[in-house]
Amino acid sequence: MDAALTLLSFGPDGWGDDIATGVLVTVGLALATLPFGLVLGFFVALMKQSEEPSMRLAGNIYTTIFRGLPELLTLFLIFYGAQLGLQQITALFGEETTIEINAFAAGMVALGIMFSSYASEVFLAAFRVIPRGQYEGAYAVGLSHTRTMRLVILPQLIRVALPGLGNLWLILLKDTALVSVIGLSDILRQTGVAARVTKEPFLFFGLACLLYLVLAVLSSFVFSAIERWAAKSGGTR
Amino acid sequence: MNAVAADLVERPPTPSRRWTGTRIAGTILVALWALAIAGLALYLVQSWNPELFDRYAGRYWSGLIVTLQLVFLSIILGAVLSIPIAWGRMTKRRIPSALAYAYVYFFRGTPLIAQTFLIYYGLGSFRPQLEAVGLWSFFRDAWNCALFAFTLNTAAYQAEILRGALESVGRGQWEGAASLGLSRLHTLRLIIVPQALIVALRPYGNEIILMIKGSAIVAIITVYDLMGETRRAYSRSFDFQTYLYAALIYLAIVETLRNVIEWIERRLTRHLKR
Structure with a gap:
């Protein structure tokens, strides 16, 4: 027991500090992906509920592709694909270099795209809840299209979409673990290194699971606070 | 007469789409x-390479089989395991309820890849x-560990699907069946489950799709499924x-499955269409 505690301590013999930076990287990656994914998902949802058939088609192709691919494969496609693509572009300018894509950036793009394709469905369902009268009323008092969206629709939309987005956040948090495979030093990679060096895999991978669990519990607290706040500022339905 | 008149009415031309x-x-x-x-x-087409195809097509096929076997088996075993867990989630008894809650919370709150590592490396x-108990030969093999991890994981999700579906059937259905003199088991089999399965079909389908996508991570613990073969071919x-x-x-695969599930759902809910 003492030996295990030493291994987990923050001192020179312990792995605590390495794993703590891993936690920061995981949380950082998830937080960095969130706004990107939310905005992208919102625009894809706008496309899918457009009256213009070509817009809808373009949005549907996006979600079909990125919801159908395994998360790990999307990550590899973006990681290796971007590397090869950038190398070919630089080769056009006559420079032969090998380009290493940053794992954090590749992870952010891949996770953001996956998050947005699911978020678009959540937003789309929320759009359907908002009655037509809200748009008509807003136009009747002379609001423009964008102002209607920003001032009237969006505040209601977010309130309806919050529970769905909370679930997606938990999925996002768990999916960040995949980025360890392309070399990002997140929780799973740091604990994996510790497990290999100390030959205590159960201790460290158990700790990794526990840390993800703690993050999930913390985020569910935050989310219920946000939902309470949103419910307070909104009317009753 | 009316029909003729309707034909003669001059309609305005449909406005051209601007x-x-x-x-x-x-x-x-x-x-x-x-x-x-x-x-x-x-x-x-341009980079079509017959040599590459000859070398890897067979491997991709065997990888695909491994993926499908893994998903199919873990879904079936997970379904069996999910029944007692769903019972635990619904019962009022304290201890089974707490155990089932902890199980579901753990497996839904941690990444599948971390669970797989915990089982494959951790054990x-x-x-x-x-x-000593003779299980080492089972857990030494990466495929078995993956199957074990996936079964435990999907059981947690399926238990929640099952619970949600069973609870979606109204209390009145139970009461009505009881007043007709049906036993509880009969009620469950003849009245509750058929209604619950319609509700559960779409979530079950989504779970299968999620498992197919999630199964790609076994490539990392050296199982040569479709993803594993792909990684090997690329390297x-x-x-x-x-x-x-x-x-x-x-x-x-995912698109076919999604369409099949949608078709089944349409067939099953024919009687609910208005």
């Missing part, structure tokens, strides 16, 4: 997609104990099309 900003943007986006897909097809810490040939073919195969 090229609004959204329409232009939408057309451009669709064109971009078409271009991207065409470019991809062109790339695959190595208990090698002497496992050898040997450095040819990016290996990944593109895997993407096409996964996409085809």
Whole structure:
């Protein structure tokens, strides 16, 4: 027991500090992906509920592709694909270099795209809840299209979409673990290194699971606070 | 007479669709997609390499079989395991309820990849104990560990699906059946389950799709499923099309499955259509 505690301590013999930076990287990656994914998902949802058939088609192709691919494969496609693509572009300018894509950036793009394709469905369902009268009323008092969206629709939309987005956040948090495979030093990679060096895999991978669990519990607290706040500022339905 | 009159009525011409900003943007986006897909097809055709195909087609096929076997078995075993867990989630008894809650919370709150690592690498810490009970030969194999991890994981999700579906059937159904003198088991089998399965069908379908996508991570613990074969092919040939073919195969499986589930759902809910 003492030996295990030493291994987990923050001192020179312990792995605590390495794993703590891993936690920061995981949380950082998830937080960095969130706004990107939310905005992208919102625009894809706008496309899918457009009256213009070509817009809808373009949005549907996006979600079909990125919801159908395994998360790990999307990550590899973006990681290796971007590397090869950038190398070919630089080769056009006559420079032969090998380009290493940053794992954090590749992870952010891949996770953001996956998050947005699911978020678009959540937003789309929320759009359907908002009655037509809200748009008509807003136009009747002379609001423009964008102002209607920003001032009237969006505040209601977010309130309806919050529970769905909370679930997606938990999925996002768990999916960040995949980025360890392309070399990002997140929780799973740091604990994996510790497990290999100390030959205590159960201790460290158990700790990794526990840390993800703690993050999930913390985020569910935050989310219920946000939902309470949103419910307070909104009317009753 | 009326029909003739209706034919004679002069209707205004349907207004021609104007090229609004959204329409232009939408057309451009669709064109971009078409271009991207065409470019991809062109790339695959141009870089078509019979030698590569001969070498890896068989391996992709065996990888696909491994993926499907793993998903199929873990879904079935998980379904069996999910029944007691769902019972635990619904019962009022304290201890089973707490255990089932903790189980579901753990497996839904941690990444599947971490669970798989915990089982495949972590159980190595208990090698002497496992050898003593004769389970070591089972947990030494990566495929078995993956199957075990996936079964535990999907059981947690399926238990929640089952619970949600059973609870969606109204209390009145139970009461009505009881007043007709049906036993509880009969009520469950004849009245509750058929209604619950309609509700559960779509979540079950989604769970299968999630498992197929999630199963790609077994490639990391050296199981040669479709993803594993793809990684091996890429690391040997450095040819990016290996990944593109895997993407096409996964996409085809998921889309087929999604359409089949939608078809089944339409068939099953025919009597509910108005």
